[in-house]
Amino acid sequence: xxxxxxxxxxxxxxxxxxxxxxxxxxxxxxxxxxxxxxxxxxxxxxxxxxxxxxxxxxxxxxxxxxxxxxxxxxxxxxxxxxxxxxxxxxxxxxxxxxxxxxxxxxxxxxxxxxxxxxxxxxxxxxxxxxxxxxxxxxxxxxxxxxxxxxxxxxxxxxxxxxxxxxxxxxxxxxxxxxxxxxxxxxxxxxxxxxxxxxxxxxxxxxxxxxxxxxxxxxxxxxxxxxxxxxxxxxxxxxxxxxxxxxxxxxxxxxxxxxxxxxxxxxxxxxxxxxxxxxxxxxxxxxxxxxxxxxxxxxxxxxxxxxxxxxxxxxxxxxxxxxxxxxxxxxxxxxxxxxxxxxxxxxxxxxxxxxxxxxxxxxxxxxxxxxxxxxxxxxxxxxxxxxxxxxxxxxxxxxxxxxxxxxxxxxxxxxxxxxxxxxxxxxxxxxxxxxxxxxxxxxxxxxxxxxxxxxxxxxxxxxxxxxxxxxxxxxxxxxxxxxxxxxxxxxxxxxxxxxxxxxxxxxxxxxxxxxxxxxxxxxxxxxxxxxxxxxxxxxxxxxxxxxxxxxxxxxxxxxxxxxxxxxxxxxxxxxxxxxxxxxxxxxxxxxxxxxxxxxxxxxxxxxxxxxxxxxxxxxxxxxxxxxxxxxxxxxxxxxxxxxxxxxxxxxxxxxxxxxxxxxxxxxxxxxxxxxxxxxxxxxxxxxxxxxxxxxxxxxxxxxxxxxxxxxxxxxxxxxxxxxxxxxxxxxxxxxxxxxxxxxxxxxxxxxxxxxxxxxxxxxxxxxxxxx
Amino acid sequence: xxxxxxxxxxxxxxxxxxxxxxxxxxxxxxxxxxxxxxxxxxxxxxxxxxxxxxxxxxxxxxxxxxxxxxxxxxxxxxxxxxxxxxxxxxxxxxxxxxxxxxxxxxxxxxxxxxxxxxxxxxxxxxxxxxxxxxxxxxxxxxxxxxxxxxxxxxxxxxxxxxxxxxxxxxxxxxxxxxxxxxxxxxxxxxxxxxxxxxxxxxxxxxxxxxxxxxxxxxxxxxxx
Numbered sequence: 006x007x008x009x010x011x012x013x014x015x016x017x018x019x020x021x022x023x024x025x026x027x028x029x030x031x032x033x034x035x036x037x038x039x040x041x042x043x044x045x046x047x048x049x050x051x052x053x054x055x056x057x058x059x060x061x062x063x064x065x066x067x068x069x070x071x072x073x074x075x076x077x078x079x080x081x082x083x084x085x086x087x088x089x090x091x092x093x094x095x096x097x098x099x100x101x102x103x104x105x106x107x108x109x110x111x112x113x114x115x116x117x118x119x120x121x122x123x124x125x126x127x128x129x130x131x132x133x134x135x136x137x138x139x140x141x142x143x144x145x146x147x148x149x150x151x152x153x154x155x156x157x158x159x160x161x162x163x164x165x166x167x168x169x170x171x172x173x174x175x176x177x178x179x180x181x182x183x184x185x186x187x188x189x190x191x192x193x194x195x196x197x198x199x200x201x202x203x204x205x206x207x208x209x210x211x212x213x214x215x216x217x218x219x220x221x222x223x224x225x226x227x228x229x230x231x232x233x234x235x236x237x238x239x240x241x242x243x244x245x246x247x248x249x250x251x252x253x254x255x256x257x258x259x260x261x262x263x264x265x266x267x268x269x270x271x272x273x274x275x276x277x278x279x280x281x282x283x284x285x286x287x288x289x290x291x292x293x294x295x296x297x298x299x300x301x302x303x304x305x306x307x308x309x310x311x312x313x314x315x316x317x318x319x320x321x322x323x324x325x326x327x328x329x330x331x332x333x334x335x336x337x338x339x340x341x342x343x344x345x346x347x348x349x350x351x352x353x354x355x356x357x358x359x360x361x362x363x364x365x366x367x368x369x370x371x372x373x374x375x376x377x378x379x380x381x382x383x384x385x386x387x388x389x390x391x392x393x394x395x396x397x398x399x400x401x402x403x404x405x406x407x408x409x410x411x412x413x414x415x416x417x418x419x420x421x422x423x424x425x426x427x428x429x430x431x432x433x434x435x436x437x438x439x440x441x442x443x444x445x446x447x448x449x450x451x452x453x454x455x456x457x458x459x460x461x462x463x464x465x466x467x468x469x470x471x472x473x474x475x476x477x478x479x480x481x482x483x484x485x486x487x488x489x490x491x492x493x494x495x496x497x498x499x500x501x502x503x504x505x506x507x508x509x510x511x512x513x514x515x516x517x518x519x520x521x522x523x524x525x526x527x528x529x530x531x532x533x534x535x536x537x538x539x540x541x542x543x544x545x546x547x548x549x550x551x552x553x554x555x556x557x558x559x560x561x562x563x564x565x566x567x568x569x570x571x572x573x574x575x576x577x578x579x580x581x582x583x584x585x586x587x588x589x590x591x592x593x594x595x596x597x598x599x600x601x602x603x604x605x606x607x608x609x610x611x612x613x614x615x616x617x618x619x620x621x622x623x624x625x626x627x628x629x630x631x632x633x634x635x636x637x638x639x640x641x642x643x644x645x646x647x648x649x650x651x652x653x654x655x656x657x658x659x660x661x662x663x664x665x666x667x668x669x670x671x672x673x674x675x676x677x678x679x680x681x682x683x684x685x686x687x688x689x690x691x692x693x694x695x696x697x698x699x700x701x702x703x704x705x706x707x708x709x710x711x712x713x714x715x716x717x718x719x720x721x722x723x724x725x726x727x728x729x730x731x732x733x734x735x736x737x738x739x740x741x742x743x744x745x746x747x748x749x750x751x752x753x754x755x756x757x758x759x760x761x762x763x764x765x766x767x768x769x770x771x772x773x774x775x
Numbered sequence: 776x777x778x779x780x781x782x783x784x785x786x787x788x789x790x791x792x793x794x795x796x797x798x799x800x801x802x803x804x805x806x807x808x809x810x811x812x813x814x815x816x817x818x819x820x821x822x823x824x825x826x827x828x829x830x831x832x833x834x835x836x837x838x839x840x841x842x843x844x845x846x847x848x849x850x851x852x853x854x855x856x857x858x859x860x861x862x863x864x865x866x867x868x869x870x871x872x873x874x875x876x877x878x879x880x881x882x883x884x885x886x887x888x889x890x891x892x893x894x895x896x897x898x899x900x901x902x903x904x905x906x907x908x909x910x911x912x913x914x915x916x917x918x919x920x921x922x923x924x925x926x927x928x929x930x931x932x933x934x935x936x937x938x939x940x941x942x943x944x945x946x947x948x949x950x951x952x953x954x955x956x957x958x959x960x961x962x963x964x965x966x967x968x969x970x971x972x973x974x975x976x977x978x979x980x981x982x983x984x985x986x987x988x989x990x991x992x993x994x995x996x997x998x999x
């Protein structure tokens with residue numbers, strides 16, 4: 006989808022900065038295959054043909070090409086490549102050199118496009134978050150601009166009225182530097198109810214706040230269904246804004262085996278740490294919204310925001326402490342697939358009465374932030390909602406070859422593998438079978454699903470067919486409960502004393518025994534179970550059996566409910582539902598209510614564990630304390646929400662802490678969550694300054710190289726009028742008046758001496774037991 | 776406040792500055808906005824910085840109709856059509872030096888005073904929009920294009936000469952379109968080469984632009 010520039014608003018503010026607001030609308034998509042030609046219809050027509058790429062957009066609606074600048078009455082750009090202007094000029098026309106065109110027009114092939122320029126009455130950019138603190142995770146950006154629409158303008162109420170969210174793209178540049186990208190919000194752009202001329206308020210959003218209405222899916226719109234890197238989730242979330250911006254991440258912590266910036270400056274943890282998709286599920290069949298997902302990822306540790314045409318993710322504790330002299334970042338492409346590294350050379354942004362950013366209007370107030378006696382970060386061991394994957398058999402593909410009717414339909418079950426087994430131990434992938442297993446859904450006359458069963462067709466040859474789940478990581482000392490209902494359809498009346506209905510087994514990564522089977526073979530005590538290492542060899546049943554009393558009707562469901570013994574080893578647990586020839590060659594086997602419940606224990610645990618926490622305390626007499634739950638963490642077990650994984654190694658982040666801040670490798674061994682806890686502790690261990698009010702300037706000057714950048718949450722701001730030049734972080738709400746060249750914001754002190762960022766307090770790590 | 780009976784006010788109409796007809800007096804008032812910059816280490820004294828600048832011209836005269844000068848009737852026409860107009864004011868100081876100011880104004884209010892025993896008097900409030908240029912001499916841009924020539928049987932190059940010291944760039948206007956084609960220039964000459972030009976006839980106007988961003992008087996060359 007291409008966008009075409011329709012309207013501009015270009016002015017110089019009180020700081021003599023050139024502010025350019027551009028409004029683009031979606032083109033038909035043929036823009037880049039149309040013609041470029043001279044203004045006069047009799048002039049030579051130049052076709053687009055891929056001979057060149059326009060270098061840049063120049064303020065005032067000019068383009069730069071081949072080292073020269075030309076006026077254009079319309080330009081377009083391709084949002085899939087960001088802000089790169091990819092209009093190409095073709096055969097017989099432009100190459101490098103000087104051209105004699107008096108005007109240069111770009112058409113979409115159906116007519117000349119013109120750009121109308123408005124006068125701007127006011128323009129402000131607001132950055133907001135859910136609070137007004139440095140720990141706020143999501144900083145949203147909005148634009149409010151008032152333009153003057155003259156009486157003969159093509160712009161009117163209908164210009165915005167029928168449009169969808171992504172129909173009107175808005176960009177704002179400040180001396181050519183992007184300070185806003187977003188889309189107009191049509192229902193919040195009031196237009197006077199009378200004829201032109203009038204003033205129109207344009208309201209646009211960068212889309213971060215609107216993520217609360219977007220369910221988490223992958224970039225291509227499909228569901229996450231495996232372990233994915235953090236950057237995969239983040240790219241998918243941020244691309245829901247439709248802006249397709251690069252992602253710049255300031256993060257310099259690592260799990261020990263990871264590649265670091267020593268290997269290549271581009272490496273950070275975001276492309277190496279994995280999270281299971283079930284971290285983001287709010288039930289066994291649906292995902293949280295993208296805004297909530299950002300909170301899960303970043304709470305108390307990172308903040309994400311727009312800055313200079315990029316999404317920026319900043320690790321908050323790095324405002325205070327870096328073990329290296331350089332401030333590293335990794336710059337990812339919009340899809341997260343490619344990335345490079347770099348160094349941010351800025352030391353701090355200068356604030357003071359001799360600087361661009363300075364206090365004005367005498368309305369600043371200063372406070373002391375509360376200091377904490379203790380800071381705790383807890384992490385709940387919440388088992389995945391979906392154990393095993395697709396446990397409700399919700400996801401499936403309609404089998405069009407099955408006997409589907411209006412009242413019953415047959416679905417091939419996703420994430421479960423149906424195959425044949427003739428020997429033990431089970432191996433994956435299973436030998437294939439032409440027999441099928443379905444989710445059989447029954448519907449009433451209104452099309453509402455009223456019953457759901459799992460139907461397993463019997464093996465065509467000997468052995469068994471089994472419906473095998475995906476693995477579930479379990480630990481020694483954990484427990485599970487397995488329940489299901491089973492019946493047969495074919496023979497009726499009494500059956501055998503028991504029917505071997507399922508395998509529940511653990512595959513270990515290594516060790517003397519590769520497989521452990523959960524066995525309940527005591528007819529007199531069917532709820533008793535143990536983990537056996539011998540399977541097959543004529544033993545029947547060899548795992549989970551359904552027992553029948555004498556004369557029981559096997560065509561009726563019988564329930565199995567077994568609490569496991571203590572799991573003996575770390576490994577991957579599987580469930581396999583079985584269809585055998587025990588009854589007859591044509592017996593179908595049905596299952597319902599297949600439920601696995603997971604009870605995590607820590608090694609040697611006395612009772613189930615429900616979480617852990619890191620806490621830091623001090624003896625200084627403060628009365629406040631801070632206690633928050635975080636949602637991602639290293640964890641002693643893998644099958645819980647938010648457990649961090651590393652690569653494809655079978656070793657997840659165990660109780661052995663092995664995280665460290667870059668530059669301290671070899672001397673630092675910590676939990677991931679401890680680094681979160683240390684960060685917040687250092688930001689609140691003493692009373693820090695908080696200064697709010699109105700500030701002059703919309704750009705800041707860097708102390709180290711005198712370069713300037715638009716005011717943003719990225720730098721540390723050094724207050725040079727204060728003794729020692731303490732460093733501050735800017736927090737929301739930030740309201741930048743682009744017209745007057747000033748902003749209102751709050752600054753929170755983060756660093757006054759080397760004591761800030763290096764406080765350990767009295768640390769404690771403990772488990773939370775049920 | 777700048778007030779001068781000896782001053783002359785021009786308005787820019789149809790590419791030239793024309794005299795304003797029948798002004799009995801006019802006033803140029805420049806105002807600066809301020810903001811407090813008092814902060815820590817400022818002590819007890821107030822401290823201010825400039826915030827913004829604006830100015831207003833007040834114009835009084837006798838309403839006349841003049842085909843060659845800019846008058847109150849033209850002022851009314853610009854106001855009704857929501858137009859702004861460029862102006863220039865020059866005056867001679869006590870030392871005989873000519874100085875000037877220039878810019879763009881809008882017509883905020885027009886007032887016509889009519890009585891049975893007197894001439895119709897008009898007065899205007901003209902707030903400036905954009906920068907107020909202050910310069911020495913009669914023109915805000917001291918560049919004067921003294922000659923334009925063309926080379927070749929098919930038109931490929933325009934050469935020009937100029938006087939003045941404040942040139943930053945030149946552009947040309949052809950059929951209403953403004954183009955900045957990157958003329959190359961020395962301290963006295965400039966040139967520009969076209970890779971192609973249209974068949975004539977047409978006229979190219981070449982404008983100089985000064986360091987104060989003000990556009991000087993154009994010169995022109997006609998192609999057949």
